[in-house]
Amino acid sequence: MAHDYFGGLTGWDFEGFHSGGDTEIWKKFGAHHITVADDEHGSVDGVRFAVWAPNAQAVQVVGPFNWWTGDDLRLIPGSGVWGRFLEGLEEETLYKYRIQGPDGVWREKVDPVAAFSEQAPANASIVYKSRYAWSDDDWMARRSEARPHAEPMSVYEIHLGGWRKGKSYLELADELVEYLTWQGYTHVELMPVSEHPFEPSWGYQVSGYFAPTSRFGKPDDLRHLIDKLHQAGIGVILDWVPGHFPKDEWALGRFDGTALYEHADPRQGEHTDWGTYIFNYGRNEVKSFLVSNALYWIQEFHIDGLRVDAVASMLYLDYSRDEGQWVPNQYGGRENLEAIDFLRYVNRHLYEREPGVLMIAEESTSFPGVTKPVHEGGLGFGFKWNMGWMNDSLRYLQLDPVYRQYDHNLLTFAMVYAFSENFILPISHDEVVHGKGSMLNKVPQDDWRKFATLRAFYSYMWSFPGKQLVFMGSEFAQRPEFDESTSLEWWVSDLWGHGGLQRLFRDLNHIYREHPALYELDNDPEGFTWINADDAGHNALSWVRNDSAGNHVACITNFSAEPLRDYSIGLPAVGTWEEILNTDSLHYDGSGQHGNLGAVEAEAEPWGHFSARARVTVPPLASVWLRRNAQP
Known part of the structure; x- marks a missing residue:
């Protein structure tokens, strides 16, 4: 030879x-x-x-x-x-x-580092060489200078196969980009697109870590979709799954006849709940494999951020295990020290290599310092999903309005820890599957109250400290739970209530992006001031969001079925406060009971810790936002 x-x-x-x-x-x-x-x-x-x-x-x-x-x-x-x-x-x-x-x-x-694979249920690897020419230089240059924590971030989470069934990467490059641009989202989060054998796993059981799924086209077709999103000013976050992988005999498991990528001991190497293997984070070759995979998506596909799935399952050796079914660490504790070191390694490396990238932890416990820098002893993520806020607020949402006053703390408690991490507020796919019901069907009583409550809830969410994430279909209140085998029920967006909510989402995104007071100081206590946290009797909450230039947006939400008329609030400045949002507007399929005639006047009268006072009308199950810009 x-x-x-x-x-x-x-x-x-x-x-x-x-x-x-x-x-x-x-x-x-x-x-x-x-x-x-x-x-x-x-x-x-x-x-x-x-x-x-x-x-x-x-x-x-x-x-x-x-x-x-x-x-x-x-x-x-x-x-x-x-x-x-x-x-x-x-x-x-x-x-x-x-x-x-x-x-x-x-x-x-199959090849663990294959760049392309056959479409499931076939699984052969495919030799593939990218010839894609990118056209997103402006976006990439801006990303390298980005300050994500001080910029707006509203994320649309999507399962590519279920958004519009049968669409390819190339078709989505037109239709998805057009829709997201119209709705005004800053980012789209793709549920895992790494190759996976079982479609109902939604991509969370990966068999080809370096291969985009061929269900929707070739790898360069996905590059085209990402490129088009960037050209439209939309960032792309990818769900990444370094916590576990499936046991399919033709994939990573027992790759050379031995436990190569996973722990041999099932007490360390298997998730019995999920029927999957756990990576051996203490093995150097596994570290190289996983950190390379993270960088691969960012460099080769221009992905802007990774949302790391199931971080809690990586952090704790006893995660979802009974006594005696796990192996303590060298100090006798339950923390997975090797996984912690790995997460610190991958976060530090990616932030150093790719400035402006987003590393996001889906972490459901109170593990300290998830978004604290590695050099300060943290895990080094940029953001963490606020699962506590999500659980509490959804519990509140499901209460009949007459009982909400007794659980008012479900909406106020999150402010106790709001600045302990850099948070994203998630209403994700996990909340609308497996019998949990759609967002619309979580809310009690008739359709008028259901839609009005959702409009109030999402405006409360968009004005709360933290970035926002919502799962596809929630923006027009699809009634059925998420089902990956069918498309979203797009036809309902032409109906009363559904269309109004969809229009509200568009306005929420655009108003949010136009007002730095709603996002610039998300991680700084200076960016938030309570007006009234204690009005449980009215099911009402009110606060002011502030930016560094002295601009303010006051946000008042009424979660009761009764209107608040001439409702007294404190404000940080006298003068005219313009109404920039009223979720009861006829435009959103509300009742149109505005009451404020587009503005309220704040008088020089002390109210609580504020120097000014105003009276505002807030319709039932509605939110009102008022703007006061700093004087030139």
């Missing part, structure tokens, strides 16, 4: 992989269509294969190019990596690895 058998790879190329320091493993592992020097022909084209299987007795690559009979790979000296260059292979050819484990059994496996 006249050319290099390993396509230019040597054992030295994998030193970083074995030390946990290689953060770009996709450039060496997987299948790469390359040109290599050849003594006879000068150069030849082909595909270089490389796969980590240190305990294997033998490894073959199989595909249509060898009638699925197998070409032998060899161990690259000193690496535990098997490789081979095969000349003449075309791009987009299918392949798998056949691996003989230490037990002598041959197992057929």
Whole structure:
């Protein structure tokens, strides 16, 4: 053979992989269509294969190019990596690895670092080389200078297969971009698009960490969708799942016949609730694999942020385990020290490599310092989902208005810890599945009260400290629960109530983005001042949001079925306060009982801790926002 058998790879190329320091493993592992020097022909084209299987007795690559009979790979000296260059292979050819484990059994496996895969239920890996030319230079330049905590962020969470069933990445690049632009969201969050075998897992059980699912097209088609979103000024967040992976025999599990990516001990290596394996975060090669995967999506697909799924399951060794079914750490505690070190590593690395990127933790416990910098002892995330706010506010929402006064603290308690982390307020897919009911059906009583309550709730949410996230379909109050096998019920957005709520979401997003008082100081106590936190008898809450330039937005929400007329509030400045939102407007399918005639006057009369006082009318189950700009 006249050319290099390993396509230019040597054992030295994998030193970083074995030390946990290689953060770009996709450039060496997987299948790469390359040109290599050849003594006879000068150069030849082909595909270089490389796969980590240190305990294997033998490894073959199989595909249509060898009638699925197998070409032998060899161990690259000193690496535990098997490789081979095969000349003449075309791009987009299918392949798998056949691996003989230490037990002598041959197992057929897909490539852990494949860039593309067959569409489920088929699973062969596909040789793929991107030729996409990006057109989002302006967006990427702005991202590198971004200050996410001081900028608006309203996120639309989406399951690509269920938004409009049957749409491809290319079709979504037109339809989704147009819709998000009209609605005014700043970001879209994609539920995992990494290749996965089981559609009802929604992508949370990943079999191809480096391969976008082929259900909607090719990898460059996804790049086109992201590019179009960026050109429209919309950021893209991707759900990332480093906490566990499925047990499918052809995927990562027991990859070379041994527990390679996962812990061998089921007390550390399996989630019995989910039927999945847990990554071995203490293994350097696993660290390299996962941190490279995170960087891969950000660099190769221009993803703007990663929402890390199920962080709590990573942090605690006893997560969802009975006594005696878990192994304490070296100090006898329940914290998973290796996972904590890994999360700190990936967060620190990504923020250093890609300024402006978003790292978001879906973490449901009170673990301290989730969004505290690593150098200060934190986990280093940029944001954390505020699951406490979500649980409390949804409990309140489901109460009949006459009983809400007895649980008023459900809406006020979140301010006790509002500035302890950098929060995102999530109303996600998890809240509208598995018998929990849609948002509309959580609310008691008739349709008028249901829609009015939702309008008040979302305005309360959009004015509360923290960024916002809402799941698709919630913006027009779809009645059924989320079902990935069908499209959203778009037709209802033409109906009374549904269309009004959808129009409100559009206005909420645009008003929010136009007023820095609603977002600039989200993580600073100076950005929020209670007007009245204690009016449980009226089911009312009121506060002022402030920005650094001295502008104010006063937000008053009435969660009772009775109007608040001539309701006395304190305000930080005298003069005219313009009404910029009233959720009872006829435009939103409300009753149109405004009462404030577009503005209220604040008099120089002390009220509580404020220097001015005004009287405002707030319709039943409604919110009113008032604006007072700083004087020039």
